[in-house]
Amino acid sequence: MIKKNLTLLLSMAAFFYACSPSSNNETEDSQQENESKISDGWIQLFNGEDLNDWVVKISKHELNDNFANTFRVEDGLMKVRYDEYDQFDKQYGHIFYKNPFSYYLLRVEYRFVGEQAEGGEGWATRNSGAMLHSQDPATMMVDQDFPISIEGQMLGGDGENPRPTSNLCTPGTNVVIDGELFTPHCVTANSKTYHGEQWVTAEFLVLGDSVVHHILEGEKVLTYYSPQIGGDNVNPFDPEVKVDGKPLKSGYISLQSESHPIDFRKVELFDLAPYSESKEMLQKAIDKIMK
Numbered sequence: 001m002i003k004k005n006l007t008l009l010l011s012m013a014a015f016f017y018a019c020s021p022s023s024n025n026e027t028e029d030s031q032q033e034n035e036s037k038i039s040d041g042w043i044q045l046f047n048g049e050d051l052n053d054w055v056v057k058i059s060k061h062e063l064n065d066n067f068a069n070t071f072r073v074e075d076g077l078m079k080v081r082y083d084e085y086d087q088f089d090k091q092y093g094h095i096f097y098k099n100p101f102s103y104y105l106l107r108v109e110y111r112f113v114g115e116q117a118e119g120g121e122g123w124a125t126r127n128s129g130a131m132l133h134s135q136d137p138a139t140m141m142v143d144q145d146f147p148i149s150i151e152g153q154m155l156g157g158d159g160e161n162p163r164p165t166s167n168l169c170t171p172g173t174n175v176v177i178d179g180e181l182f183t184p185h186c187v188t189a190n191s192k193t194y195h196g197e198q199w200v201t202a203e204f205l206v207l208g209d210s211v212v213h214h215i216l217e218g219e220k221v222l223t224y225y226s227p228q229i230g231g232d233n234v235n236p237f238d239p240e241v242k243v244d245g246k247p248l249k250s251g252y253i254s255l256q257s258e259s260h261p262i263d264f265r266k267v268e269l270f271d272l273a274p275y276s277e278s279k280e281m282l283q284k285a286i287d288k289i290m291k
Contacts, residue, residue, distance in 0.1 A: 058093035082117035093257030102250035112156035120259025126156030133251035148172035157195035172234035
C-alpha cells in the first residue's frame with residue numbers, strides 16, 4: 001500500500017510541475033467529464049507477446065539491429081539475454097518504446113536472473129535501468145554507449161551487502177537537488193536491497209521538466225527537479241542533439257542491456273499529459289492512479 005508519507009508528497013506534486021496556467025475556459029461540466037475519464041487509462045507498453053512496438057539500439061550496431069537476439073519475448077516475459085554473445089565487449093543496448101511521453105507514471109516489474117555475460121564490467125553486475133526522457137534512438141550515433149536521458153537505475157543485491165536500487169544516473173544530463181544543480185553521475189536512493197531472483201516493482205512519476213519521483217514497492221525513495229541536458233557519461237554523441245542546459249520536457253522510454261540477464265514481466269504507463277494543463281485535474285489523476 002502507498003505509505004502515508006508518499007501520499008502526502010504526491011498530494012503536493014502538482015505544485016512542482018512546470019507551471020502552466022489553468023484554462024480560464026474550462027467549465028465545471030468539462031472538469032467533471034475529464035475526471036470521469038480518469039479510470040483504467042493504463043497503456044501496456046509491453047504486450048507480453050512481441051516487441052513490435054519497440055525499437056532496438058545496441059552500441060556498435062545500427063538502429064534496429066537486435067544483435068545476437070539480445071532482446072526477446074519468451075514465456076510472456078521480455079528477456080535480456082547474452083547466450084549468443086562471444087564477449088559482451090561494451091555493446092550496451094537499449095530497447096525504446098515507439099512513442100515519447102512528457103507527463104506520466106511508468107511502472108516496471110523486473111528481476112535479475114542467471115550470471116553476467118562474459119566480458120561484462122564489474123559495475124554492471126545485476127545492473128540495468130529504465131531510461132526516462134531519452135533522446136530519440138534514431139539520433140544516436142552507431143557507437144554511442146548510452147542515450148542522453150535520466151536513468152532510473154535498477155540494481156540487484158549480491159546476496160550479502162546493502163545495494164540500494166531505483167537510484168538516479170545521468171548520462172548526458174543534470175538535475176536539481178536541494179535547490180542546486182547536481183552534476184555527479186549517480187545519486188543513491190533511500191531504498192532496501194533486493195537479493196536473488198525476486199520480482200521488484202519500480203515506478204517513476206515524471207512531470208515534464210519539473211519534478212521526478214522514484215517509487216519502489218509503493219514508497220518514495222528519491223525526488224529531483226528540473227532535468228536538463230548537460231554533463232558527461234555519454235560517448236560519443238551528436239553535438240546538435242546534446243545541447244547543454246536544454247530542459248528535458250519529454251522524451252522516449254527505454255530499458256537497458258548492460259551485460260546481466262534480466263526479465264521484465266510488466267512495463268506499463270499512465271499518460272498524465274491530458275491533465276497537465278490543470279493543476280486540479282493533474283492532482284486528481286495522480287491521486288487516483290496512486291491509490
